[in-house]
Amino acid sequence: MLKNSTAQSQSRLQSILWQGSTLHLLDQRRLPLVTEYVVCDTADAVAEAIQEMVVRGAPAIGVAAAFGLVLAAQQGENLEEKATLLKAARPTAVNLMWAVDTMLQTPVSDWEKKAFALYDSDVLVNKAIGEQAQSLIPENATVIHHCNTGSLATVDYGTALGVIRIAHERGKNIHAILDETRPRLQGARLSAYECQAFGIPHTVIVDGAAPWVMRTRQVDCCIVGCDRVAANGDVANKIGTYALALAAKAHNVPFYVACPLSTLDLATPNGEAIEIEERSTKEITHIQGQLICPENTPVFNPAFDITPAALISAIITETGIITPPYADNLKALKSQGL
Numbered sequence: 001m002l003k004n005s006t007a008q009s010q011s012r013l014q015s016i017l018w019q020g021s022t023l024h025l026l027d028q029r030r031l032p033l034v035t036e037y038v039v040c041d042t043a044d045a046v047a048e049a050i051q052e053m054v055v056r057g058a059p060a061i062g063v064a065a066a067f068g069l070v071l072a073a074q075q076g077e078n079l080e081e082k083a084t085l086l087k088a089a090r091p092t093a094v095n096l097m098w099a100v101d102t103m104l105q106t107p108v109s110d111w112e113k114k115a116f117a118l119y120d121s122d123v124l125v126n127k128a129i130g131e132q133a134q135s136l137i138p139e140n141a142t143v144i145h146h147c148n149t150g151s152l153a154t155v156d157y158g159t160a161l162g163v164i165r166i167a168h169e170r171g172k173n174i175h176a177i178l179d180e181t182r183p184r185l186q187g188a189r190l191s192a193y194e195c196q197a198f199g200i201p202h203t204v205i206v207d208g209a210a211p212w213v214m215r216t217r218q219v220d221c222c223i224v225g226c227d228r229v230a231a232n233g234d235v236a237n238k239i240g241t242y243a244l245a246l247a248a249k250a251h252n253v254p255f256y257v258a259c260p261l262s263t264l265d266l267a268t269p270n271g272e273a274i275e276i277e278e279r280s281t282k283e284i285t286h287i288q289g290q291l292i293c294p295e296n297t298p299v300f301n302p303a304f305d306i307t308p309a310a311l312i313s314a315i316i317t318e319t320g321i322i323t324p325p326y327a328d329n330l331k332a333l334k335s336q337g338l
């Protein structure tokens with residue numbers, strides 16, 4: 001189902017490549033040391049690639065799933081069944097469900113065009129998020145970032161890392177402090193890879209160092225991505241985000257969340273109602289296949305956590321900056337049809 005390919009994209013950071021009857025996904029499990037694409041030729045293969053984190057990042061998995069449905073339609077498969085399979089690949093990022101539902105609301109004959117529309121709009125949305133955020137990023141800013149939210153987590157540009165990239169492109173002399181983000185190390189492996197590619201000054205730290213950095217150095221803000229925003233402003237994001245937000249609060253450092261409107265899930269009342277994905281114990285007990293714990297060590301591996309709205313200074317979307325009280329302001333957004 002999943003075949004490897006060394007197909008080169010126009011940009012070495014292109015996470016998703018549609019080839020008409022196959023979907024090529026940059027294997028993010030192997031970056032930065034190996035650049036290799038996994039070729040998916042069925043919806044099942046795309047679902048497997050999402051679950052295995054070949055492709056990851058809320059917007060990226062949504063777009064990948066959309067093309068997975070195109071494969072299902074091309075092959076005359078049961079579309080409802082494959083939509084359910086794709087949605088179930090990972091439970092926390094609402095963009096996955098949103099993208100699949102958007103496809104299901106589109107005539108099947110237009111599915112390939114719709115998948116491309118989602119692909120293209122993601123880039124425009126991310127650039128708009130980056131623009132909206134610039135008023136919050138000062139010159140010579142030092143910013144702490146968690147996980148990976150850049151071109152690899154989206155179709156291109158990214159959300160929180162896109163804000164940092166645009167600040168850099170604007171000559172703001174921004175410095176990104178990148179949480180390595182155990183256990184999958186998206187920060188150390190992927191965000192560092194992106195910052196090097198774009199020439200963004202950066203420093204990788206272990207997750208536990210972020211509070212000490214805020215205590216001992218000038219940190220202008222923290223900016224993170226997001227997998228789901230509940231109606232009251234609670235945010236699901238990569239595990240470790242809650243701890244970072246607590247430390248930011250303790251040190252009076254602004255804590256920003258960057259996400260597209262498609263990540264706002266007003267049908268979910270609060271963070272407690274968001275399903276938190278739990279992943280395999282091997283992600284913690286092994287590093288690159290090497291056992292690092294005693295055999296049979298008990299492990300708890302939530303892939304996300306919930307940051308309460310009270311710890312969030314602002315939520316930056318492509319249409320503007322949302323500030324507290326989030327419940328009222330998110331409801332107002334919805335009433336505007338956004």
Ligand SMILES: CSC[C@H]1O[C@H](OP(=O)(O)O)[C@H](O)[C@@H]1O
Nearest residue numbers: 056057058149153225226237238
């Ligand atoms: C731009 S959303 C990226 C979002 O997704 C990451 O999770 P994962 O690497 O498990 O897909 C993380 O929560 C990021 O903030």
